[in-house]
Amino acid sequence: MQPEKFYYDNKIVRNFGIATVVWGIIGMTVGLIIAIQLYHPAMNMGNQYTSFGRVRPLHTNAVIFAFVGNAIFMGVYYSLQRLLKARMFSDLLSNIHFWGWQLIIVSAVITLPLGLTTSHEYAELEWPIDIAITIIWVIFGINMFGTIFKRRERHLYVAIWFYIATFVTIAVLHIVNSIELPVTFWKSYMVFAGVQDALVQWWYGHNAVAFFLTTPYLGMMYYFLPKMANRPIYSYKLSILHFWALIFLYIWAGPHHLLYSTLPGWAQSLGVAFSIMLIAPSWGGMINGLLTLRGAWDKVRDDVVLKFMVVGLTAYGMATFEGPMLSLKQINAIAHFSDWIIAHVHTGALGWNGFLTFAILYWLIPRIYKTELFSKKLASFHFWIGTLGILFYVVPMYWAGFTQSLMLKEFTAEGMLKYPNFLETTLRIIPMHVVRSIGGSMYLLGVIVMAYNLTRTALQGKLVANEAAQAMPLEPVHTIARDSTWHRMLERKPIQFMMLALLVILVGSFVELMPTLTISSNIPTIASVKPYTPLELQGRDLYIREGCSNCHSQTVRPFRSETERYGEYSKAGEFVYDHPFLWGSKRTGPDLARIGGKYGNSWHYNHMMDPRLMSPGSIMPNYDWLLTQTLDTTTTVAKINAMRTLGVPYAPGYEKIANKDLDKQAQGIADNLAKDHIKVKNNKEVIAIIAYLQRLGTDIKANKTANNN
């Protein structure tokens, strides 16, 4: 047989590389801006499109799906071709994939500041974009499997196992978490409500971390690290063990995001147990990486690329140990809703994803441009300022999380909360937030230096768009020797491999999701809980539009410190009409689950206009546009109909009189405000959001104060 000549497509790798750097800088800059907003609210530039609640999802989407996403495609397109000894299946699909993905990101950059959001964390994009993501993801899959089918290498290397698991799991996660009912072109309601919606969302959210931020990066580590260090992979057996254990166990761990919530106890405990079992399989990747460097540690001293890899792997090890620890209830009780979690995710994101991406860029760009890196000194500077930046970021955030959580839990000897005013704890951690933003700036500076360094590298070289290579074609299957093990045989059967991976991740998904979604006893109903009025429903959608749940939770955990502060702990039955759930994951401000009736309407009005009027020192931005913007009531009919389709018991034909009810309730609030000399028309958005806030948690509120009137 003659060796076949073919060409690797480097241009698509280059394109994804450029996109990685550009979106990385944008995403991190947005992150820096919102970090500063947390101690300097004026940084929202006084307009609704750049306020924290709307822009925070932009930051998370940009760094996860734009920066890391493009980096994954860059790494996969480079390594896949070489590991399979074949050009990508179709240049057309590669290009559709590239431009389609960039278009999705651009649409996110436009829609999120406009407040078009589903409010599902890391899945905020509305339904038309969800469909686009599905299409592009399938195109990526076809392109990948097409390449696998025309490969010149019989067996699939471990990196490709991870790519396959990533592809199939993200597809499942994205589709299930995006089951939503469109109301208008840019508005949809989640099909599941309350606890069920929360479980689906965190099954998704947790495994987006697992299968978007972890498995593809492990795959890339398995290709690039041995190439960079010129060392063999430490243990093939360990690769097999930790790959299957990781994907099987990871999918179960989602409920640890909902500890002490109204999720059934058995589901919470499964989340804890499986999180603990994840330690070893997660570490398997780190160990296999670090031990691959055995005998090459002298190279680490001189080679900045390997330095990035080592710190990245170490950060991965730390984050994947911390994660299981955080899922223990005793630790979770302190860490959840606090800055501790922000520190935890940034150890992973900045250390693991960031540093691995930088290492790959520094290694790969000079190679596809057939030149040397422009400046090793600048790369070294990037490494050190990046490492320092991570430390300056995470240490103050751990500190802040601890401080605030412990303050919120402290009681005096008289049995009173020591810090009854939430704001007092917020103000205490402002210095830590200032230092955090300095750490973030350092990290961002490093990325900008890298962008310059890589640009100069590209300019001094010339892109080898089509890199020549040759390999022997595959000999017919019947002529090859028998595989030594069953796994070895599986490695040459990509479809079976994918089906097995799918099966493995579906086990945990079914066991956890199905009972909660189908067995009604898991969510005890409460008779006094009624559907929202049309005005409250519109107010709720404004709450979603403004991204209030980015800073305010809506679930009171069964802790004495929380029931004293907020009122009775939340019950599953209270959320049955919440499409989507709005529990939130971070308490930058206080919980709002029982805010209804706590303050007067005029308090809320003034607080929306300028929070500092009512709570001096507050870091909440002004929401003055709610005072002037008119509520869009043309959508009421569609919204009532959609909610009824989802099982909310509005009477038949109610949609026809819904707006009448809406006006009546709005007028009542406007009249009430007028008593306190606040003149506001009953059709303003602020009226709707006040109506919603005053409803929150009141359905089962004890009537103790009513007797006192």
Added chain:
Amino acid sequence: MRYLRAILFLALAFLIQPASAANDPSLDDHSLLTADVQNYIGYGAIVFALVLFIVVMLVLLRTFKVLTRIILKYEGQTEEQIIAELKPAKKEKKPKGEVWNKLLSLRPLSEEKDLLIEHEYDGIQELDNPTPAWFMYLFYSTIVFAVAYLLIYHVFGVGQLQYAEYNTEVAQAAIAKKEFLSKAANRVDENTVKLVNDPAVLASGQAIFKQTCSPCHGEHAQGSVGPNLTDDYWLHGGKINDLFKTIKYGVAAKGMPTWEKQLSPKQISDVANYVKSLHGTNPPNPKEPQGTKETDDDGKQVKKELVSALVK
């Protein structure tokens, strides 16, 4: 030697016995030393005995060595033979890092080429190393933990799930609170609250007012979102008891929050007294009167000079 140890042991037993008996109050009078001092002497004796034990062992070892030397000489061995005999057996020195490698189940790098698996992907080779033993132990122990965790919480019912845990927490806090409040002079409520004009009380009340009340009632209680508190008109009663009650339970319909969770009874009393002291201060930009007119029938007139001094 033996006698010495026997004496020491007896002394120790003697010292410890009264120390442990000190818990019995009837025996208190019979002991010359206080229980604390006896305890310290007891601890000192234990430490001393342990040190002594080590010293005795070292002395014994030395004695054996000397005896061996004498016996070997008696048997007619030469000086060199004796030295060789007495020298502690030297372990062969391990090459650096071997312990570490053993711990990690690592094979020496020199044996690496025997471990290479014949396949390669784009130049990447793999080694046939086993999964490290410690890694497997870690994995197994987390699995044991997970199984035990589920059994404890969901099969044996030993562990408390969140609502049981909450009930325990609240019950414990209630006991602690009752205990504390039964001691402290903090039991004031709307029935027992008294009007006072103690400057310390008013100063404390003023501080609380500034932080918690002024956003709604205005800096000088002139009223903004909430009503004017300096005029003669009251919505929910102007007596000190009424004020206490309104602050404590709030008036949900009017937007007055409940403060009993955030302010202690003493603090509510302080701030109610401070508000009473503001009566008739006529601050600028007052809100129009709300509620019914009430004369100050608490019987005591607050000293106006004191109030004006505080308001400044």
